Amino acid sequence: MVMRKSVRILLVGDRNVGKTSLILSLVSEEFNEDVPPKAEEITIPADVTPEQVPTHIVDFSAVEQSEDQLVDEIQRAHVVCVVYSVDDEDSLDHVTTHWLPLVRSSAQGSSLPVILVGNKVDLVDYSTIDMVMSIMEDYPEIESCVECSARTLKNISEMFYYAQKAVLHPTGPLYVLESQDLTDECKKALTRIFKICDLDNDGLLSDNELNVFQKRCFNAPLQPQVLEDVKAVLSKNISDGVHTNSITLRGFLFLHCLFIQRGRNETVWTVLRKFGYNDSLRVTKDYLIPSVRVPHGCTSELNHRGQHFLQKLFERHDKDHDGALSTSEMNSLFMPCPTPPWRSDFGRTVATNSRGWMTLQGFMSYWSLITLMDLPLTLEHLGYLGYNIIENESHANAIHVTREKSLDLAKKQSSRNVYQCHVIGQQKSGKSTFCGLHLGHTLDITAKHAKRDANAARLTVNSVQVYGQEKQLILREIEVKSVADPLLTEDTQCDVVCLVYDSNHPKSFEYVAEIYLRYFQGSKLPVLVVASKGDLTPVRQDYILQPDEFCSRHKLAPPHSFSAVPSPTGTPQQPDRDVYVKLATMAVFPRFQAAWVLFYRHRHLRQLTIMASDKELWWRAGLGVAALTAIGFLISRLFRGEHR
């Protein structure tokens, strides 16, 4: 629930204070001496209420109703008007001795706001407001108080308006009366909002950033000059609200505090709701996770808008421009989220620099991974990071749902950007090393990672170039203890299969061959056989067919010899990256052997293509910068308050 769909106002108080008269005066706009003991429930249609919400007004009469019915009505109400008569001291005493305690206990812990209403001001020439103020201090649930008259109609519509406002824009979650300061939750929410709006991440809101904020929250054109006026107000009131002509976080919080102190809660609530907060100041799941349908056989990816947003986000948090996020840069980036979308040992999964900091490549790869595997997680974090605010469109628009895989297979090519490869092989066949080196890690780091999570399903993701196009290749290591141990259905569902055997172990290939025959022969999935430990002398495999015979018999590409270490002859110095490109190419062009063959013949051509398209890396569409006007609604409210 972001905002209530209706408001239910209940009037209680001593006999004869004028509850029924107040209701009937509001409705008929004239005072009637002769009123029934209890007014019927009245519904005011949305279009005639100031907040455009249908409003039910409910009377209480001790003559017609029991104590139980009263408690029941209090529990149904969204706000209670406790009425006393200003000419009747007892009725005011009973507010604290009876009515407020009763409302509080009936509400059973839920924060039910109260309006204190002093009726019959036409009869007296004094005010009870001083007494009422001290009551307000003891009962924080009292949102406001008003003196009015059912006879002269003074403040009648105001009273109902305050009641409505107390429900729709409550003060309680925002503001602590005693300390005259924002609540911690409210500060936290506004700090996140500030952070999202700080588009260049310099810790300040510039005129332009405030403009964007203003437009997003209030959809209102901005008036010139007010921006300067706001800064003047800040400079006058606090020491560090403005810095180099921009607004600081402290200034931003102070402004909102000011709105509340001037009864402009709705301004603050408008901002908070725009950023997804509900009445308990929590960001709602509905806001965070828009529905995106991914039909069976299709996958979810970030489209160019999503990628662009994330790349910009990375760049503005990479303060020292070293192409990687240090721990503090990463913390700052994810400040608007309760937690980052990944664990702190992300280095096992994506590319990092030599200090273990996530690189841009690693960052984009990780997002591709979670977008494919756990779309709600990506959406939730895009929501927290303010995608919809900055881009001014739902974060569902950052997602591309690919066409069905069977269509890709029929057309023998796919236009997806993210592919999954399952790496299957016996224990110790070199799978973990193979997956680890996908990240460009050195062998010792890979070995360390492999040891640490011997039992965890290991995933590594990195980008590879397929004919000049950047693709994300996810390797999932599938550990099977023995040939008899069957693969699960999900183990066989991927875009390309990599069967790894140890070329130095005579029993290793048999396992791979069995797996192929049992699960992948006749499937439409491309399969690559990889002979690991290519730096060691290959041994004859203890199997009816030798690996290359087996591959040619089953129309598979010949075994790819892979070595994790430089061979004794000195080459390759760098671990072999071609194999990953080959796997990705097979995934992009399933059932299209010619493409893989082409891959060998035209290696030099491939290099050329990559160079030519290098500039296209990560989309660089211009960020839509809103026109510079001024800060309208937000500030005009402020100044209306100022001139009071």
Ligand SMILES: Nc1nc2c(ncn2[C@@H]2O[C@H](COP(=O)(O)OP(=O)(O)OP(=O)(O)O)[C@@H](O)[C@H]2O)c(=O)[nH]1
């Ligand atoms: N002078 C003056 N008299 C009022 C005002 N409001 C109500 N009265 C009178 O106060 C008396 C009680 O008003 P009701 O509206 O019946 O009061 P109530 O709170 O509904 O009383 P119960 O139904 O008995 O609980 C009536 O005689 C009204 O005419 C007011 O603003 N000024």
Ligand SMILES: [Ca+2]
């Ligand atoms: Ca009555």
Ligand SMILES: [Ca+2]
């Ligand atoms: Ca800034």
